[in-house]
Amino acid sequence: MNPLLDNLEDRDGSSALGELGEADDDRVAVxxxxxxxxxxxxxxxxxxxxxxxxxxxxxxxxxxxxxxxxxxxxxxxxxxxxxxxxxxxxxxxxxxxxxxxxxxxxPSTEELLAEFIRAQASENAHRKHLTILETLNTINRLTEPPCSCSRNQVGRIMRLPYTTL
Structure with missing residues (x-):
């Protein structure tokens, strides 16, 4: 018996990512x-x-x-x-x-493409240390269509202070 796993069902199921029980069961890799x-x-x-x-x-x-x-x-x-x-x-x-x-x-649309770009930019900025070139490329992608983000939006997505932008 593993005491860490014994009372798993009694835990509240929450995590820093949200409720663990809310996973999309229909999501299957093909x-x-x-x-x-x-x-x-x-x-x-x-x-x-x-x-x-x-x-x-x-x-x-x-x-x-x-x-x-x-x-x-x-x-x-x-x-x-x-x-x-x-x-x-x-x-x-x-x-x-x-x-x-x-x-x-x-369906693939410009709005959905912008959503993907913003999500990937945010994930990259939080997950890894971006080089200066990667940071500049990302800022460029966020400010051009289809995203057309403002300076404040770019700062929030990439966790950069307004003065840096």
């Missing part, structure tokens, strides 16, 4: 052809290094892909990659033909 990914939302504008991709590919080869990529259907059998470009590049390096993906079924 294999999609890598060749069907025809567009990539790359907010930072910089690919991971070849060395990083090789390390990721080796890890995927050893333990499998732990986090599927996220795509949006273009409605014509092709997909726009929303999250997971390094994982896509690693799969290509491994010579794989498909990749597990969560498919966002919403």
């Amino acid at each position: 294999p999609i052809p890598l060749a069907a990914i025809t567009r990539c939302i790359q907010v930072c504008g910089v690919d991971a290094s070849e060395e990083d991709i090789a390390e990721l590919a080796a890890n995927i080869e050893d333990v499998g892909l732990l986090h599927p990529v996220e795509v949006n259907s273009n409605g014509d059998g092709t997909y726009t990659l929303v999250k997971g470009n390094s994982r896509r590049l690693a799969h290509l390096q491994l010579g794989k033909e498909t990749i597990p993906a969560f498919v966002d079924p919403r």
